[in-house]
Amino acid sequence: MSVRWSLVAATAAAFVACALPASAQTLRYANQGELKSLDPYTLKETTTIAHHAHVYEGLTARDKDLKIVPALAESWETLSPTKWRFHLRKGVKFHNGDPFTADDVLFSADRVRAKGSNFLSNVPADAKFTKVDDYTVDVTLDSPNPILISQWDGWYIMDKKWCEENNSVAPTPAAATTPSYASLHENGTGPFMIESHQPGVKTVFKAFPGHWKKPEHNLKEIIFTPIGSDATRVAALLSGEVDVIEPVPLQDIQRVNSSGNATVLTAPEIRTIFVGMDVARDELLFSNVKGKNPFKDIRVREAIYKTIDVELIKSRVMRGMSTPSVLMIAPQLYPLSKDFTRPKLDPDGAKKLLADAGYPSGFEVTMDCPNDRYVNDAAICQAVVGMLARIGVKVNLLAQPKAQYFAKVLKPGGYQTSLFMLGWTPATSDSHNVLHDVLGCRDDPKDSTRGEANLAGYCNKEVDALTDKVLVEPDTAKRDQLIKQAYELVIKDYGYIPLHQQSLAWGVSNKVKLTQRADNQVLLYWATKQGE
Amino acid sequence: MSDAVVPHRNAQVSRAGAGWFRRALDSDIFYSFRRSKLTMVAAAITVLFFLLAIFASWLAVQNPFDPAQLQLINSRISPLWTADGQSPFLLGTDEQGRDVFSAILYGMRISLAVGIAGVIFAGALGIGLGLIAGYFGGVADSVIMRIADVQLTFPAILIALLVNGVAKSLLGNRLDEMSTLAVLVIAIGLSFWVQYARTVRGSVMVEKNKDYVAAAQLIGLPAPKIMLRHVLPNTMGPILVIATINLALAIITEATLSFLGAGMPDTMPSLGTLIRIGNNYLFAGEWWIVAFPGIALAGLILSINLLGDWLRDALNPKLR
Numbered sequence: 077m078s079v080r081w082s083l084v085a086a087t088a089a090a091f092v093a094c095a096l097p098a099s100a101q102t103l104r105y106a107n108q109g110e111l112k113s114l115d116p117y118t119l120k121e122t123t124t125i126a127h128h129a130h131v132y133e134g135l136t137a138r139d140k141d142l143k144i145v146p147a148l149a150e151s152w153e154t155l156s157p158t159k160w161r162f163h164l165r166k167g168v169k170f171h172n173g174d175p176f177t178a179d180d181v182l183f184s185a186d187r188v189r190a191k192g193s194n195f196l197s198n199v200p201a202d203a204k205f206t207k208v209d210d211y212t213v214d215v216t217l218d219s220p221n222p223i224l225i226s227q228w229d230g231w232y233i234m235d236k237k238w239c240e241e242n243n244s245v246a247p248t249p250a251a252a253t254t255p256s257y258a259s260l261h262e263n264g265t266g267p268f269m270i271e272s273h274q275p276g277v278k279t280v281f282k283a284f285p286g287h288w289k290k291p292e293h294n295l296k297e298i299i300f301t302p303i304g305s306d307a308t309r310v311a312a313l314l315s316g317e318v319d320v321i322e323p324v325p326l327q328d329i330q331r332v333n334s335s336g337n338a339t340v341l342t343a344p345e346i347r348t349i350f351v352g353m354d355v356a357r358d359e360l361l362f363s364n365v366k367g368k369n370p371f372k373d374i375r376v377r378e379a380i381y382k383t384i385d386v387e388l389i390k391s392r393v394m395r396g397m398s399t400p401s402v403l404m405i406a407p408q409l410y411p412l413s414k415d416f417t418r419p420k421l422d423p424d425g426a427k428k429l430l431a432d433a434g435y436p437s438g439f440e441v442t443m444d445c446p447n448d449r450y451v452n453d454a455a456i457c458q459a460v461v462g463m464l465a466r467i468g469v470k471v472n473l474l475a476q477p478k479a480q481y482f483a484k485v486l487k488p489g490g491y492q493t494s495l496f497m498l499g500w501t502p503a504t505s506d507s508h509n510v511l512h513d514v515l516g517c518r519d520d521p522k523d524s525t526r527g528e529a530n531l532a533g534y535c536n537k538e539v540d541a542l543t544d545k546v547l548v549e550p551d552t553a554k555r556d557q558l559i560k561q562a563y564e565l566v567i568k569d570y571g572y573i574p575l576h577q578q579s580l581a582w583g584v585s586n587k588v589k590l591t592q593r594a595d596n597q598v599l600l601y602w603a604t605k606q607g608e
Numbered sequence: 609m610s611d612a613v614v615p616h617r618n619a620q621v622s623r624a625g626a627g628w629f630r631r632a633l634d635s636d637i638f639y640s641f642r643r644s645k646l647t648m649v650a651a652a653i654t655v656l657f658f659l660l661a662i663f664a665s666w667l668a669v670q671n672p673f674d675p676a677q678l679q680l681i682n683s684r685i686s687p688l689w690t691a692d693g694q695s696p697f698l699l700g701t702d703e704q705g706r707d708v709f710s711a712i713l714y715g716m717r718i719s720l721a722v723g724i725a726g727v728i729f730a731g732a733l734g735i736g737l738g739l740i741a742g743y744f745g746g747v748a749d750s751v752i753m754r755i756a757d758v759q760l761t762f763p764a765i766l767i768a769l770l771v772n773g774v775a776k777s778l779l780g781n782r783l784d785e786m787s788t789l790a791v792l793v794i795a796i797g798l799s800f801w802v803q804y805a806r807t808v809r810g811s812v813m814v815e816k817n818k819d820y821v822a823a824a825q826l827i828g829l830p831a832p833k834i835m836l837r838h839v840l841p842n843t844m845g846p847i848l849v850i851a852t853i854n855l856a857l858a859i860i861t862e863a864t865l866s867f868l869g870a871g872m873p874d875t876m877p878s879l880g881t882l883i884r885i886g887n888n889y890l891f892a893g894e895w896w897i898v899a900f901p902g903i904a905l906a907g908l909i910l911s912i913n914l915l916g917d918w919l920r921d922a923l924n925p926k927l928r
Contacts, residue, residue, distance in 0.1 A: 304869075305884075305887065305888070306888040307887045307888050307889075307890055307891055310891055311891070325888060325892075327888070327889055327891070327892035327894070328891045328892055330892075331891050331892065331893075385680070388680050388681060389680070392680045392681070392683045392684070392703070392705075393680070393683075393703065454874065455703055455704070458675070458704050458874060458875065459680050459704065461675045461875065462675040462676065462678045462679075462680060462704065462705075463680070464675075465674070465675040465676030466676050471675070472784060472785075472875075473873070473874075473875050475873070475874065
């Protein structure tokens with residue numbers, strides 16, 4: 077049956093492909109990092125989610141201004157504060173021809189919350205999905221949740237039948253050593269299909285002619301190649317070998333703009349880059365201090381906070397293209413950000429604090445850092461290593477490609493880190509996500525997804541209590557005050573060390589027009605390219 | 609000295625009071641050395657590079673491996689003779705405020721250390737296996753030489769990448785700078801042993817039929833002793849040539865691995881790592897970060913190669 081269906085689909089696809097206008101273009105895109113797994117529940121990371129957005133779709137999506145719009149759900153309504161009803165889009169087909177129905181939604185809701193998934197917090201654990209008919213799904217909750225669907229644009233719907241047939245019912249964990257079928261193949265409903273996928277080498281996306289929506293792009297094909305080397309990536313853009321690159325290294329922005337064949341799109345990004353210290357374990361995994369954890373001592377955290385010079389990182393490493401931050405959220409997303417000032421830089425005081433804490437000659441610790449994820453990530457980490465060395469904290473830097481990095485430090489890998497740098501964009505564009513996912517206590521018996529991205533294991537019950545109030549507070553002004561109290565607590569605890577918000581820097585050939593979204597998702601289904 | 613005026617190599621053979629130094633000066637090799645200006649220049653440059661590397665800690669203005677000595681505020685300063693140059697950064701600084709000159713000295717130390725250790729490791733392995741293959745023949749010979757043949761079909765850099773990759777995935781996160789060094793040495797050693805083994809095996813097969821070996825066997829010396837004490841010294845000439853040329857290759861291999869990101873980390877850069885880092889700033893006009901390490905690496909390799917070529921010719925009886 078399935079063979080026949082895919083034959084039919086393939087024939088239909090070939091038919092429509094021939095009928096595509098002759099002006100359909102091939103777009104070549106290079107990113108600094110690779111696309112490892114095609115399983116949409118493996119790695120919650122912006123670049124990966126954006127890649128998947130071409131082939132998979134959620135019930136909702138976000139438009140060019142990050143507003144929530146209908147996608148696979150045509151409309152929805154709240155029957156009561158704890159009961160939502162979703163009306164699914166009819167006539168939607170997966171790439172293999174299977175029809176999209178309520179069963180797929182129920183299946184995806186289970187799969188995204190199963191062991192090994194990195195997207196647990198996208199769909200609340202207390203949400204029960206029930207099928208009303210083939211195109212209607214009800215969601216019942218234990219407690220009201222006004223922001224239930226705010227992360228559903230990143231929860232992609234998978235084909236139940238296809239997953240069952242291909243032994244891919246369980247999500248592929250990021251730390252998996254052998255790839256599953258779903259991590260090497262896709263079967264989404266999105267505007268593009270993956271024609272071939274060689275992890276770390278090349279992925280070819282082909283326009284899906286059976287997509288339910290009229291395309292805004294004029295592409296027949298997107299060829300994605302990871303190009304890790306900054307210089308090579310820029311050279312490829314300037315020579316016309318690729319049409320779009322992300323990111324443009326800061327040192328090369330001027331050159332790209334003056335080249336005449338490409339332009340750099342820049343804008344402040346809503347991602348916050350920060351440093352975290354493991355405060356959960358009684359003994360650090362990677363340190364020479366045995367039997368105790370120096371980061372549990374607030375004086376040590378304060379010392380480290382006050383040694384890292386974010387202004388210097390801005391001027392030297394980021395070449396002015398960053399906004400130093402005191403909060404774990406970007407000022408665009410939280411209006412009261414202006415009320416906060418960063419604790420003053422004070423390396424001499426830091427030395428004294430360390431001595432008071434019992435480490436007059438410092439200590440040794442390993443820092444985890446990606447080297448192909450954020451703008452100048454490894455260089456920032458190196459700068460931090462240098463600054464900490466001055467107060468006697470010897471940091472061994474382990475800068476790795478993001479695939480290895482995330483597999484080690486994220487929840488599925490067991491938070492194996494003592495000191496790390498991470499970036500976070502609240503998928504909901506709201507502080508609650510930051511307070512809940514990054515600053516919430518891990519191992520909350522009532523809420524298993526709280527603190528899911530809290531790699532440091534920072535825990536303050538007062539913050540959690542405020543977070544819970546934030547979730548249900550309808551009044552915006554009051555809500556902002558609650559958020560403010562929570563952030564103040566985190567700053568007082570020196571729980572995390574925010575560094576800055578980086579800048580978006582996409583290199584785009586002058587032949588290509590596309591939309592730059594502030595969450596740094598490179599979405600090429602909004603791209604058009606002039607003919608060669 | 610009279611030998612400068614009368615360059616006849618047998619003239620001083622019977623001179624009285626000749627120590628080892630005098631014997632060396634009188635040798636065929638030194639004679640040929642003095643005849644080649646290019647070789648003398650190459651030797652001078654090689655010695656200079658070795659001295660620079662050995663005395664790096666005294667010559668450098670900072671220890672580029674010590675993060676505490678890097679000041680971010682000093683980042684991206686151009687070389688001293690340009691308009692924005694600043695003392696004491698002779699060749700400028702990179703993005704982390706690392707003095708390029710100091711980084712080259714320390715990086716060269718790493719490159720040379722990895723190169724020499726790699727050559728010694730490859731030599732020990734190759735000589736050992738070659739001796740066994742040549743002396744015993746039979747099954748041992750077949751097995752060792754077939755492995756060698758198979759390995760010869762791969763480029764050395766591929767083998768080095770493979771060994772390096774396997775070691776890194778085995779050691780994983782426990783890999784610090786020092787163990788990276790060891791992994792590099794092993795990777796390079798394992799990719800270059802074949803040449804030694806084949807050369808030694810050939811020489812041994814010639815030597816083992818000679819009378820002195822038969823005599824040694826007759827008085828009942830054990831095989832290892834005959835191999836190491838009697839046969840091996842007679843095969844050392846070609847080994848020396850291979851070792852010299854391989855030193856240059858080993859340094860290049862290390863630089864390639866580091867350039868590809870599989871070698872020394874950014875926090876403890878070798879010449880290859882410096883070139884990789886600098887490569888990123890080439891478009892931005894910050895050429896000194898890549899140019900000077902590149903020149904240093906090229907100079908080092910070229911001079912060692914010239915020395916190796918000369919040594920090969922000097923030791924080749926057919927060319928005399």
